[in-house]
Amino acid sequence: MPSRATGQALAALLLAGLALSGAAVADDAAPAPRAALTGPAGAPGLTVLYHEGDFGTVLDLDADQPATERTVATFALPDGIREDYFGLEYYGAIAVPAEGTYTFYTTSDDGSRLYIGETLVVQNDYPHGAAEQQGSISLKAGRHPIYVGYFDGVVDQVLEVRWSGPDTTKSAVPAEVLTQYPKVVHFPRDAVSTTELEWPDLGRHLTVTVDTRDAPELKAFHEVIPDVLRRHYPLMLSLLTAEGDTLPTQVTFSVRPGVDVPAYASGSRIVLSAEWFAGNPGDLGCLVHEFAHLVQSYPRSPDDAGWVVEGIADYVRYRVGADERWRIPDSYREGTHYTNGYGVTAAFLLYLERHYDAELVTKLNRALKSGTYRQALFEQYTGKPVDDLWEEYRQKSAGGVQATAPRRALPTPLARPLQADLSAAAGGEVWEGQTAAARCGRDTGRLARRPSAACPAAIS
Ligand SMILES: [Ca+2]
Numbered sequence: 001m002p003s004r005a006t007g008q009a010l011a012a013l014l015l016a017g018l019a020l021s022g023a024a025v026a027d028d029a030a031p032a033p034r035a036a037l038t039g040p041a042g043a044p045g046l047t048v049l050y051h052e053g054d055f056g057t058v059l060d061l062d063a064d065q066p067a068t069e070r071t072v073a074t075f076a077l078p079d080g081i082r083e084d085y086f087g088l089e090y091y092g093a094i095a096v097p098a099e100g101t102y103t104f105y106t107t108s109d110d111g112s113r114l115y116i117g118e119t120l121v122v123q124n125d126y127p128h129g130a131a132e133q134q135g136s137i138s139l140k141a142g143r144h145p146i147y148v149g150y151f152d153g154v155v156d157q158v159l160e161v162r163w164s165g166p167d168t169t170k171s172a173v174p175a176e177v178l179t180q181y182p183k184v185v186h187f188p189r190d191a192v193s194t195t196e197l198e199w200p201d202l203g204r205h206l207t208v209t210v211d212t213r214d215a216p217e218l219k220a221f222h223e224v225i226p227d228v229l230r231r232h233y234p235l236m237l238s239l240l241t242a243e244g245d246t247l248p249t250q251v252t253f254s255v256r257p258g259v260d261v262p263a264y265a266s267g268s269r270i271v272l273s274a275e276w277f278a279g280n281p282g283d284l285g286c287l288v289h290e291f292a293h294l295v296q297s298y299p300r301s302p303d304d305a306g307w308v309v310e311g312i313a314d315y316v317r318y319r320v321g322a323d324e325r326w327r328i329p330d331s332y333r334e335g336t337h338y339t340n341g342y343g344v345t346a347a348f349l350l351y352l353e354r355h356y357d358a359e360l361v362t363k364l365n366r367a368l369k370s371g372t373y374r375q376a377l378f379e380q381y382t383g384k385p386v387d388d389l390w391e392e393y394r395q396k397s398a399g400g401v402q403a404t405a406p407r408r409a410l411p412t413p414l415a416r417p418l419q420a421d422l423s424a425a426a427g428g429e430v431w432e433g434q435t436a437a438a439r440c441g442r443d444t445g446r447l448a449r450r451p452s453a454a455c456p457a458a459i460s
């Protein structure tokens with residue numbers, strides 16, 4: 001069992017992380033142009049390392065043993081490589097004709113990253129279809145180390161590298177400006193941690209991998225995330241599982257920049273938005289919501305069940321209470337409907353458990369797991385159609401009836417001091433159910449929506 005001291009240490013770690021990220025953001029002075037390399041230029045061309053494997057990010061390439069190493073003229077997919085599941089690392093030096101700001105562009109399918117020296121200039125990493133990203137850097141005239149890492153998973157493979165500058169319009173980087181030079185880019189290998197969690201009395205174990213290679217400001221998550229699961233997984237199991245269920249034994253949390261929802265679950269991976277969690281490091285309930293999807297792992301849910309799936313995930317989030325600032329509606333809110341999912345549905349489910357069937361969510365969860373869920377089950381379990389139940393909830397709670405049931409007590413005493421510190425760190429903001437819905441990508445909100453990353457699709 002973690003001690004109270006551990007909780008305070010975690011809070012301190014998180015606060016240290018916040019201070020770090022604050023310092024990084026504040027440093028917005030225009031940097032001096034990067035100094036050029038000295039000494040004689042190397043032979044023409046670039047070195048390219050060819051890797052074979054199922055890489056989810058360019059960051060995986062540095063630690064992998066390449067299959068081949070050769071010299072190529074410029075950035076183009078070389079001959080003799082496979083069509084899927086490979087990676088390439090190009091490195092050398094690029095000669096810029098005059099001092100100034102240069103913009104680099106990569107178009108890639110799947111991910112790519114471009115560095116000048118050890119500075120990340122183009123972040124276009126992670127699995128995706130052909131897409132262009134760009135970035136700029138101020139350079140002195142002369143040669144500068146350049147590195148482009150690229151990987152392809154499946155389907156199409158595309159890599160194009162362009163640049164533009166004071167006297168150069170946007171065009172492919174030509175072979176004439178490229179010469180050989182050693183690789184200077186290496187990725188952190190200590191930013192991926194694996195924690196083995198065990199609950200001997202439950203006969204359960206879980207391997208938790210946390211990857212913050214692209215979010216150094218969130219390194220406290222290597223302790224925070226396993227701690228959230230260590231404390232809350234038993235209650236999640238009691239809410240969502242029965243004897244004989246197949247349960248996740250491994251989960252990877254990847255913190256990535258450029259994810260336009262706060263988090264989503266896909267397979268055994270939970271992808272967290274680096275920007276969201278840098279601003280909201282105490283949003284531990286979001287981790288619970290996403291991990292609930294892994295425990296749910298419903299087979300094929302009917303198309304009209306998405307709201308129940310998301311409602312149950314937020315019901316679990318509420319019952320677990322990992323984040324005390326997060327609230328679900330405590331009464332009907334004008335304009336909401338039970339099919340909204342998330343906190344709105346969670347509050348409705350709590351109302352139904354209080355007034356009709358204390359085991360309602362357990363039963364709905366079992367039906368979803370066994371592929372027998374249908375909306376008529378609400379009537380079977382409560383004696384009333386779901387629309388009638390909602391109308392009743394709407395009218396009663398307009399009269400002040402509270403919908404919420406008491407939360408289960410937190411399993412350890414460390415939650416409160418930790419949460420108090422986290423709340424203070426994030427400005428004491430209180431998140432509510434409606435906002436939480438936006439935060440899973442289903443509704444408009446602070447972050448743009450991306451239906452493909454929405455929770456129901458990701459877990460189906
Ligand atoms: Ca391919």
Ligand SMILES: [Ca+2]
Nearest residue numbers: 109110154156
């Ligand atoms: Ca591809």
Ligand SMILES: [Zn+2]
Nearest residue numbers: 310313440455
């Ligand atoms: Zn969700």
